[in-house]
Amino acid sequence: MLGRSARQIRSMLRARSSVSLSTGQDVELTSQRYPDLRRKPFGQVGPSEIARFQAILDSNRVITDPTELDGYNTDWMRISRGQGQVVLKPKTTAEVSQILRYCSEQNLAVCPQGGNTGLVGGSIPIGGNVSTNAGGLRLLRYGSLQGSILGLEVVLPNGEILDCLSQLKKDNTGYHLKHLFIGSEGTLGFVTKVAIQCPPRPKAVNVAFLGMTSFESVLRTFKEARSNLGEILSSCEFIDAEAMKCVTGNLELTCPIDPQAFYMLIETSGSRSNHDEEKLTEFLEALMSDGTVVDGTVASSEAQIQKIWPLRERLAEALLRDGYCYKYDISLPLDVFYDSVIAMKERLGSRVIRCIGYGHVGDGNMHLNITTKEYDDQVMQLIEPFLYEWTSHHKGSISAEHGLGFKKRNFMHFSKSPSAIKAMKQIKAVFDPQGIMNPYKVLPDNE
Amino acid sequence: MLGRSARQIRSMLRARSSVSLSTGQDVELTSQRYPDLRRKPFGQVGPSEIARFQAILDSNRVITDPTELDGYNTDWMRISRGQGQVVLKPKTTAEVSQILRYCSEQNLAVCPQGGNTGLVGGSIPIGGNVSTNAGGLRLLRYGSLQGSILGLEVVLPNGEILDCLSQLKKDNTGYHLKHLFIGSEGTLGFVTKVAIQCPPRPKAVNVAFLGMTSFESVLRTFKEARSNLGEILSSCEFIDAEAMKCVTGNLELTCPIDPQAFYMLIETSGSRSNHDEEKLTEFLEALMSDGTVVDGTVASSEAQIQKIWPLRERLAEALLRDGYCYKYDISLPLDVFYDSVIAMKERLGSRVIRCIGYGHVGDGNMHLNITTKEYDDQVMQLIEPFLYEWTSHHKGSISAEHGLGFKKRNFMHFSKSPSAIKAMKQIKAVFDPQGIMNPYKVLPDNE
Numbered sequence: 001m002l003g004r005s006a007r008q009i010r011s012m013l014r015a016r017s018s019v020s021l022s023t024g025q026d027v028e029l030t031s032q033r034y035p036d037l038r039r040k041p042f043g044q045v046g047p048s049e050i051a052r053f054q055a056i057l058d059s060n061r062v063i064t065d066p067t068e069l070d071g072y073n074t075d076w077m078r079i080s081r082g083q084g085q086v087v088l089k090p091k092t093t094a095e096v097s098q099i100l101r102y103c104s105e106q107n108l109a110v111c112p113q114g115g116n117t118g119l120v121g122g123s124i125p126i127g128g129n130v131s132t133n134a135g136g137l138r139l140l141r142y143g144s145l146q147g148s149i150l151g152l153e154v155v156l157p158n159g160e161i162l163d164c165l166s167q168l169k170k171d172n173t174g175y176h177l178k179h180l181f182i183g184s185e186g187t188l189g190f191v192t193k194v195a196i197q198c199p200p201r202p203k204a205v206n207v208a209f210l211g212m213t214s215f216e217s218v219l220r221t222f223k224e225a226r227s228n229l230g231e232i233l234s235s236c237e238f239i240d241a242e243a244m245k246c247v248t249g250n251l252e253l254t255c256p257i258d259p260q261a262f263y264m265l266i267e268t269s270g271s272r273s274n275h276d277e278e279k280l281t282e283f284l285e286a287l288m289s290d291g292t293v294v295d296g297t298v299a300s301s302e303a304q305i306q307k308i309w310p311l312r313e314r315l316a317e318a319l320l321r322d323g324y325c326y327k328y329d330i331s332l333p334l335d336v337f338y339d340s341v342i343a344m345k346e347r348l349g350s351r352v353i354r355c356i357g358y359g360h361v362g363d364g365n366m367h368l369n370i371t372t373k374e375y376d377d378q379v380m381q382l383i384e385p386f387l388y389e390w391t392s393h394h395k396g397s398i399s400a401e402h403g404l405g406f407k408k409r410n411f412m413h414f415s416k417s418p419s420a421i422k423a424m425k426q427i428k429a430v431f432d433p434q435g436i437m438n439p440y441k442v443l444p445d446n447e
Numbered sequence: 448m449l450g451r452s453a454r455q456i457r458s459m460l461r462a463r464s465s466v467s468l469s470t471g472q473d474v475e476l477t478s479q480r481y482p483d484l485r486r487k488p489f490g491q492v493g494p495s496e497i498a499r500f501q502a503i504l505d506s507n508r509v510i511t512d513p514t515e516l517d518g519y520n521t522d523w524m525r526i527s528r529g530q531g532q533v534v535l536k537p538k539t540t541a542e543v544s545q546i547l548r549y550c551s552e553q554n555l556a557v558c559p560q561g562g563n564t565g566l567v568g569g570s571i572p573i574g575g576n577v578s579t580n581a582g583g584l585r586l587l588r589y590g591s592l593q594g595s596i597l598g599l600e601v602v603l604p605n606g607e608i609l610d611c612l613s614q615l616k617k618d619n620t621g622y623h624l625k626h627l628f629i630g631s632e633g634t635l636g637f638v639t640k641v642a643i644q645c646p647p648r649p650k651a652v653n654v655a656f657l658g659m660t661s662f663e664s665v666l667r668t669f670k671e672a673r674s675n676l677g678e679i680l681s682s683c684e685f686i687d688a689e690a691m692k693c694v695t696g697n698l699e700l701t702c703p704i705d706p707q708a709f710y711m712l713i714e715t716s717g718s719r720s721n722h723d724e725e726k727l728t729e730f731l732e733a734l735m736s737d738g739t740v741v742d743g744t745v746a747s748s749e750a751q752i753q754k755i756w757p758l759r760e761r762l763a764e765a766l767l768r769d770g771y772c773y774k775y776d777i778s779l780p781l782d783v784f785y786d787s788v789i790a791m792k793e794r795l796g797s798r799v800i801r802c803i804g805y806g807h808v809g810d811g812n813m814h815l816n817i818t819t820k821e822y823d824d825q826v827m828q829l830i831e832p833f834l835y836e837w838t839s840h841h842k843g844s845i846s847a848e849h850g851l852g853f854k855k856r857n858f859m860h861f862s863k864s865p866s867a868i869k870a871m872k873q874i875k876a877v878f879d880p881q882g883i884m885n886p887y888k889v890l891p892d893n894e
Binding site for chain 1: 579580581582586590591593594595607608609610611613614615616617618619620621622623624626627629630631635647649650673674675676677678679716717718719722725726778807810811812842843844845846847848849850851855859862863864866867868870871873874875877878889890
């Protein structure tokens with residue numbers, strides 16, 4: 001059984017080492033929280049395997065010290081905890097290739113790990129923006145990674161180096177293989193090089209922080225922003241009242257306007273500050289004069305802007321201060337966008353500390369979060385699969401950007417057709433016939 | 448042998464019928480121009496197959512009349528000519544599914560055809576923007592189809608309907624299968640439905656048409672446009688002097704400025720006309736005062752704009768008036784961008800009518816075209832593989848947007864690694880194990 005073996009089989013590959021190595025021993029083992037998950041028949045890591053890894057890498061890039069392993073085995077939310085026995089830190093494509101060829105020969109399972117900041121249990125023990133394809137705060141302006149990644153180099157599970165490292169904006173010579181790896185959460189291969197198209201840095205940035213009394217006003221503000229700010233609109237975020245209470249209360253941040261039912265952060269990025277300010281000012285005057293926006297402030301200097309963004313950016317961190325956080329990241333058509341939060345609030349009532357909604361309203365992407373003091377299985381049973389069914393019923397996606405990882409893999413059918421799931425399993429079999437690459441993630445378990 | 452059988456095996460599926468059905472009997476058969484191509488062991492279309500097609504579709508959507516077939520068997524450039532014996536015009540996904548299931552059972556090869564406007568012999572007898580992934584005139588602003596297509600429905604070669612028809616901007620639930628079909632030129636399946644994200648229609652459009660004496664000035668103008676027009680720049684095209692002679696001479700169009708070595712068309716699209724005009728005017732004043740731009744005109748009204756765009760848009764049509772056109776569509780780093788045209792001019796000398804360069808300089812995409820009165824195999828031998836080798840040497844792509852189709856399939860290795868070609872063949876085997884879908888296209892012939 002996964003997690004019961006003293007010599008746990010997953011070796012972890014880390015391309016970056018920026019994560020803090022705090023101890024994770026107070027976090028429940030994922031294998032204990034999910035006791036029904038059967039370990040697949042992979043090989044085991046023992047002294048001869050360690051010796052081979054040390055022959056490929058310097059000894060100081062083969063980590064087996066249990067205390068040091070803790071940081072890699074536990075995610076930053078302190079919700080998932082694995083039992084990898086060795087962490088490998090390759091520096092070159094050739095090293096990754098040698099490691100994977102050996103793991104493939106020995107049938108050793110591998111978990112690629114980047115910054116270990118995944119939110120769906122995919123990185124214990126997925127890594128990197130490319131593998132997760134998270135959209136972030138400015139997808140609205142710059143599009144998804146699928147549109148801006150020019151090329152990739154990937155090491156396949158058998159050690160073969162797949163060179164798709166085009167650096168051209170346009171290249172229609174055959175199938176666009178790179179897209180299979182973008183968002184595959186480390187289950188098809190290990191991304192070793194990325195060519196990405198960078199937009200020019202904007203010369204002028206303005207941020208407006210606005211308050212409104214209804215979600216209808218949020219939607220109207222977005223529509224007007226899209227129409228009147230057009231090409232300079234670079235972010236359109238919303239935060240509900242309870243989310244604002246969370247981030248101000250738990251992190252001692254200050255809201256720059258009076259309390260409202262909803263808040264919006266609207267950012268413009270352009271090439272001429274006087275043009276941008278004129279557009280933004282006229283846009284705000286129109287919305288305030290008709291009552292859509294009831295309060296607001298505009299920041300143009302870097303210092304002012306840096307006081308506003310944390311109210312949105314640090315919400316994930318603020319939620320963890322409540323204790324345990326049930327994280328959902330769903331795409332929904334805008335006409336039912338906030339209904340998802342209302343439905344969950346009604347269902348959960350006083351069993352939870354809070355149920356909040358915030359996120360990328362400009363992309364139709366809701367971050368719905370629920371907190372309790374400690375993990376509560378009854379609360380979990382009330383949330384899942386109810387929220388997935390609700391999302392599927394409203395033609396949404398159960399994961400807009402966080403991926404499926406470990407926690408959501410068996411719910412894929414709520415967002416994907418049987419024909420698509422079948423095709424994904426066929427693709428997996430092409431690139432990873434042994435299934436050693438980040439097992440128990442993304443693809444649903446076989447019945 | 449392909450093309451020698453009286454009962455040619457390719458049935459053609461047409462989703463659109465907007466193409467003119469001119470006779471193509473004066474165009475040399477592709478099978479005669481390429482006599483070494485061996486026909487694969489597909490089934491044959493005979494009376495019983497026609498009867499089955501008629502049972503699936505109305506009789507008037509099963510076309511077998513030889514004269515009518517000509518229009519579908521010949522491309523609009525009148526360069527490729529196939530020998531398909533039947534054209535099928537399904538209206539629904541279910542009809543496409545039934546047809547493909549039957550073709551799969553009978554091992555009949557199928558060529559999907561859209562508007563029959565492909566430029567690489569892929570549609571005789573591929574279709575549609577999705578399958579070809581052409582970037583067009585405004586990729587610079589709106590990105591590629593890979594970024595703007597939200598979802599697809601595809602009928603696989605065995606008739607199975609693959610539903611990837613998400614209509615959400617963000618959906619990270621599993622592998623992003625749709626990208627395999629975008630740009631696969633009809634070789635993996637038949638696209639039956641598309642969900643696409645449409646940007647808001649711009650409120651103000653301006654077009655500047657400029658002249659300069661050197662290609663260095665073209666590059667400098669592009670860089671300044673990218674920096675100073677930033678978010679409103681929607682197209683950045685260039686035309687060389689010989690291309691201008693071609694479009695004005697062959698189509699009787701008028702160039703609005705005095706003759707120069709190079710011309711550029713720069714389009715802005717924005718939400719406020721006064722802001723856009725101010726940006727554009729200041730940009731042009733700076734470039735004219737330092738001599739980068741030596742002549743120019745700006746159009747703001749729809750009528751003025753419609754007089755300028757044809758100088759660029761109708762170049763492909765103008766070239767055909769010379770006789771035979773050798774079309775190349777390459778991506779190149781900008782520092783060697785125009786060197787490709789200079790190298791070909793030197794190599795071909797007076798053997799050709801003209802060798803011209805124009806295209807999407809903002810995307811690094813050169814359209815290099817050579818014309819002769821009639822097809823000349825000696826000229827072809829001078830061009831290929833030399834130009835592909837030159838492009839590969841400079842780390843470019845041998846097909847930026849037209850695809851590989853029939854004509855360029857065996858040159859894929861100039862732009863793709865052996866590992867990528869191997870993976871593409873594996874993907875092809877997953878979706879089309881019999882190889883009935885648009886055979887002899889995209890993937891290189893097996894050695």
